[in-house]
Amino acid sequence: MNPSDTESPPAIFLMGPTASGKSGMAMEIARRFPVEIISVDSAQVYRHMNIGSAKPDKRIQAEIPHYLIDLINPDESYSAAQFREHALSAMRGITACGRVPLLVGGTMLYFKVLRQGLAMLPAADESLRRMLEQSAREQGWPTMHAVLNRLDPVAAERIKPNDSQRIQRALEVCYLTGKPMSEVLRQQQNSDFPYRVFNIALLPGDRSVLHERISQRFDGMLQAGLVDEVGMIRDRFQVTRDMPSMRCVGYRQVYRYLENEISLAEMRERGVFATRQLAKRQLTWLRAMNELQSFDCLDDQLTQQIIGFIQKQRIFS
Structure with missing residues (x-):
């Protein structure tokens, strides 16, 4: 089925760089429309990685159903192919219940793979x-x-x-x-994606304000116990620096601090810098996307603008 077919079920993609307010906006949408949330985040799939991944807490998850969170342990791996399979399964279930999938996150590769499928690469030799x-x-x-x-x-x-x-x-x-x-x-494989997608992007009108948000966010994670979180994971699961979980932004820098490779101040500096670099890469992905409805994530009227946009699209019957 062609994704542009008007008879295809709808899905909303809510994208943006880290610290742009995606999670909060997703909740605002979910409180107004019959949607269920699918996380598109390569760190939130890991159990116990709560603070550094900005994972929605149990209260929020109890209020609004969330999918693709807490799937594996930090010493395991999760591929883009697995994400596509799990996301499509969740989307089918949500649609079957008469609701609309709201996919929220900043792992842009996952969004791309979901829409386009995977390239046929040879197996390792x-x-x-x-x-x-x-x-x-x-x-x-x-x-x-x-x-x-x-x-x-x-x-x-x-x-x-x-x-x-x-x-x-x-x-x-x-x-x-x-x-x-x-x-x-x-040479992507021809993969069926039977949904009408409404792309919403939260982009900063002032990059320096986003950078300040990132600094404050990382400091908040440290105050909330990120170092203890990584220490527990390191001890309990015997993770190494090369495992995908410990290559996540924030976790890599704290891991190095716990290994006594860098100081606390350097860990904080590197963590903020790495997060800003992540945001830069995310923005590059987004600017290359077609059919994207962009909103300034720093605008005081952001919620009203996005709710108004969704209402005009007649997504919900």
């Missing part, structure tokens, strides 16, 4: 992977990045020279397919 790791030990990952730049300059531009995991995977795809990974990724 252990012998090739060992060869690449041996080459990296001998030459270093920056040199491997230079090799990738010759084979796939588009992918190399997006990957940092010390990001061993992504460099390795991009080279692996190049060697296995004989094509640049960026080209393979463009």
